[in-house]
Amino acid sequence: MLIDILIPTYRRPAALAVTLTSLCAQTYQNFRVIISDQTEDSDPLQAGEVKAALRVLRVHGHEVVLHKHLPRRGMAEQRQFLLDRATAPYVLYLDDDLILEPWVIQSLLSTIETQNCGFVGSALIGLSFRDDVRPHQQHIEFWNDRVKPEVIQTGMPSWKRYQLHNAANVYHVQERLKLTPENLRIYRVAWVSGCILYDTEKLRDAGCFSFWQDLPENHCGEDVLAQLRVMAKYGGCAILPSGTYHQELPTTLPDRSQDAPQLLEI
Numbered sequence: 001m002l003i004d005i006l007i008p009t010y011r012r013p014a015a016l017a018v019t020l021t022s023l024c025a026q027t028y029q030n031f032r033v034i035i036s037d038q039t040e041d042s043d044p045l046q047a048g049e050v051k052a053a054l055r056v057l058r059v060h061g062h063e064v065v066l067h068k069h070l071p072r073r074g075m076a077e078q079r080q081f082l083l084d085r086a087t088a089p090y091v092l093y094l095d096d097d098l099i100l101e102p103w104v105i106q107s108l109l110s111t112i113e114t115q116n117c118g119f120v121g122s123a124l125i126g127l128s129f130r131d132d133v134r135p136h137q138q139h140i141e142f143w144n145d146r147v148k149p150e151v152i153q154t155g156m157p158s159w160k161r162y163q164l165h166n167a168a169n170v171y172h173v174q175e176r177l178k179l180t181p182e183n184l185r186i187y188r189v190a191w192v193s194g195c196i197l198y199d200t201e202k203l204r205d206a207g208c209f210s211f212w213q214d215l216p217e218n219h220c221g222e223d224v225l226a227q228l229r230v231m232a233k234y235g236g237c238a239i240l241p242s243g244t245y246h247q248e249l250p251t252t253l254p255d256r257s258q259d260a261p262q263l264l265e266i
Contacts, residue, residue, distance in 0.1 A: 076212030101243035118234030121192025
């Protein structure tokens with residue numbers, strides 16, 4: 001097994017089912033799915049739509065591992081819990097409210113194998129913003145050579161790269177440049193949310209999410225901090241076209257005041 005797909009979930013059975021269904025249709029199929037649910041008062045993994053999608057994955061030959069992981073100690077601990085159960089050379093962290101084009105996993109894998117970097121992401125597109133064109137947020141810096149380590153911190157000009165991932169900016173850029181999965185380009189990032197393929201050993205070597213014990217439970221930005229640390233040692237990038245769409249549901253982490261990159265050193 002080359003990839004373990006790690007999915008943290010909380011109170012989203014319908015969204016999770018949609019995400020799992022898009023995994024069934026991936027052109028690359030050599031993966032295992034590990035899901036960790038932290039819903040306290042119900043069991044979304046037993047919802048009919050989730051069970052149906054899991055059956056299809058299993059019919060396709062995928063191993064599916066389900067966990068009920070309580071008590072909740074914050075997203076960093078949840079991500080570390082999932083990583084501790086991974087054995088594959090690569091781990092794909094996937095949010096539970098996405099829709100992936102069939103070529104996404106293959107493109108991520110081909111890129112990380114070619115670049116030998118720490119991670120490759122596929123930025124989320126919010127298609128409700130399809131008609132909201134924001135040229136002032138669409139600056140993009142392509143990697144024209146091999147991906148190299150970068151140190152990125154708040155206040156640096158490179159931190160503003162995150163603006164490209166707002167709304168539907170990446171969709172507008174890939175459409176303007178007429179990029180396709182066969183004509184794929186990689187670009188520099190500050191971080192990528194939602195769909196990130198890591199080299200497992202590089203993520204562990206950078207400390208993974210073991211910093212969870214140093215954060216308050218109501219933190220956010222744990223994925224950002226992990227990526228910044230991996231990028232500083234091994235480099236990271238994202239692909240265009242993205243092929244990953246956000247279901248645009250309300251966040252399950254409404255308190256954004258405790259931001260991991262602001263609380264801990266990179």
